[in-house]
Amino acid sequence: MLLHLFFLLSLFLTFIDNGSAGITSTFVRTKFPAVDIPLENEVLAVPKGYNAPQQVHITQGDYDGKAVIISWVTTDEPGSSQVQYGLSEGKYDFTVEGTLTNYTFYKYKSGYIHQCLVTGIQHDTKYYYEIGNGDSARKFWFETPPKVDPDASYKFGIIGDLGQTYNSLSTIQHYMQSGAKSVLFVGDLSYADRYQYNDVGVRWDTFGRLIEQSAAYQPWIWSAGNHEIDYFPYMGEVVPFRSFLNRYPTPYKASKSSNPLWYAIRRASAHIIVLSSYSPFVKYTPQWHWLKQEFKKVNREKTPWLIVLMHVPIYNSNEAHFMEGESMRSAYERWFVKYKVDVIFAGHVHAYERSYRISNIHYNVSGGDAYPVPDKRAPIYITVGDGGNSEGLASRFRDPQPEYSAFREASYGHSTLEIKNRTHAFYHWNRNDDGNKVTTDSFTLQNQYWGSGRRRRKLNKNHLNSVISERPSTVWF
Numbered sequence: 001m002l003l004h005l006f007f008l009l010s011l012f013l014t015f016i017d018n019g020s021a022g023i024t025s026t027f028v029r030t031k032f033p034a035v036d037i038p039l040e041n042e043v044l045a046v047p048k049g050y051n052a053p054q055q056v057h058i059t060q061g062d063y064d065g066k067a068v069i070i071s072w073v074t075t076d077e078p079g080s081s082q083v084q085y086g087l088s089e090g091k092y093d094f095t096v097e098g099t100l101t102n103y104t105f106y107k108y109k110s111g112y113i114h115q116c117l118v119t120g121i122q123h124d125t126k127y128y129y130e131i132g133n134g135d136s137a138r139k140f141w142f143e144t145p146p147k148v149d150p151d152a153s154y155k156f157g158i159i160g161d162l163g164q165t166y167n168s169l170s171t172i173q174h175y176m177q178s179g180a181k182s183v184l185f186v187g188d189l190s191y192a193d194r195y196q197y198n199d200v201g202v203r204w205d206t207f208g209r210l211i212e213q214s215a216a217y218q219p220w221i222w223s224a225g226n227h228e229i230d231y232f233p234y235m236g237e238v239v240p241f242r243s244f245l246n247r248y249p250t251p252y253k254a255s256k257s258s259n260p261l262w263y264a265i266r267r268a269s270a271h272i273i274v275l276s277s278y279s280p281f282v283k284y285t286p287q288w289h290w291l292k293q294e295f296k297k298v299n300r301e302k303t304p305w306l307i308v309l310m311h312v313p314i315y316n317s318n319e320a321h322f323m324e325g326e327s328m329r330s331a332y333e334r335w336f337v338k339y340k341v342d343v344i345f346a347g348h349v350h351a352y353e354r355s356y357r358i359s360n361i362h363y364n365v366s367g368g369d370a371y372p373v374p375d376k377r378a379p380i381y382i383t384v385g386d387g388g389n390s391e392g393l394a395s396r397f398r399d400p401q402p403e404y405s406a407f408r409e410a411s412y413g414h415s416t417l418e419i420k421n422r423t424h425a426f427y428h429w430n431r432n433d434d435g436n437k438v439t440t441d442s443f444t445l446q447n448q449y450w451g452s453g454r455r456r457r458k459l460n461k462n463h464l465n466s467v468i469s470e471r472p473s474t475v476w477f
């Protein structure tokens with residue numbers, strides 16, 4: 001009974017607390033400098049053996065989670081693009097043939113990039129797979145998600161602006177302790193574009209080797225940031241996103257997208273929309289047309305959780321990249337509110353920030369209210385651009401903290417979103433606290449579609465009871 005009362009009280013506070021003063025954490029971390037891990041460090045090492053597969057990573061390969069794309073690189077010779085896989089280690093009943101590509105960047109020649117689409121696999125199943133030949137063959141595994149279902153529980157991680165420093169490594173290692181099953185990556189992967197000439201390609205390779213410890217075993221859902229653009233006129237490299245698109249395929253065709261940089265997937269009880277901050281997105285562009293149709297396809301009866309990923313945050317009170325999200329806000333915020341998006345994750349700003357539910361859809365250039373206001377229909381905006389790259393932290397927040405900003409801190413870290421059922425999810429932001437993982441910002445997220453009024457009352461009480469005993473001890477609304 002007491003638990004029930006506590007839970008109802010916290011739900012009440014959710015509604016009345018919008019707009020209350022937010023928190024600016026003053027925590028300052030000290031341990032690791034923001035420098036890239038040296039090439040000779042063992043975490044970037046090339047796997048032993050002639051032509052051994054390296055930079056192995058997987059991503060979802062279809063709309064509903066019954067396919068994966070497995071990617072890897074060989075360097076001595078093309079070798080095999082086959083994936084052998086099955087339900088037990090070393091016993092592979094299935095073989096599928098992939099494709100091979102490579103590219104040059106300035107005078108750098110990439111390795112042989114293999115991409116293999118594995119289809120027709122079962123939901124909620126662990127698969128073992130092997131790639132490469134002879135003594136150099138390497139073995140991995142992955143788990144498929146539960147089938148798309150409104151009450152499927154699932155734990156996502158959220159990482160952005162990762163890079164390849166010791167802080168990046170901390171983030172990856174802390175994330176791997178979280179028990180999350182898939183990464184929602186909000187752009188800026190390798191920061192290889194901070195290098196010049198052939199080192200750009202070299203640092204894309206080292207990033208691939210750094211993330212393999214996680215990305216070979218579970219899908220990372222990619223969105224592109226500015227550090228994927230790789231625009232180097234003085235090197236003769238002017239075609240945007242070449243390295244990223246050659247190395248990190250996405251299942252864009254499954255959602256009828258015309259471009260790998262924006263697409264959608266459904267996974268367990270979530271519909272995830274990936275947008276590109278650095279592709280045309282204003283009215284009548286391909287991305288705009290696609291998003292308009294994709295929002296219409298969202299069925300909250302099947303996938304209650306509607307999550308959007310983008311690189312540039314719409315709401316950001318850091319001095320870094322302040323207002324850069326305004327153009328996309330003006331293009332899409334109405335849809336985010338109309339379709340009751342639950343949460344929008346972004347990166348770009350190298351700090352952590354969470355907003356209340358707010359919108360600014362009444363602003364217009366000839367009048368109206370030009371300030372964001374509390375709006376129960378609006379998404380929560382979360383910036384997780386704090387993966388730990390070599391540019392360091394964005395430590396100057398604007399003062400005073402805007403009313404829409406609930407919590408902000410300039411530290412490295414990652415987030416997790418643990419969906420329990422159609423009504424509730426637990427969210428955590430985990431700071432890299434000088435090498436230790438410390439949960440710093442947590443709250444219970446109520447689903448925007450099922451969590452409100454009439455629909456919630458229709459639900460069986462069991463949906464609420466099931467989460468009461470598991471909710472986090474620290475709750476921010």
Ligand SMILES: [Fe+2]
Nearest residue numbers: 188225226348
């Ligand atoms: Fe960025």
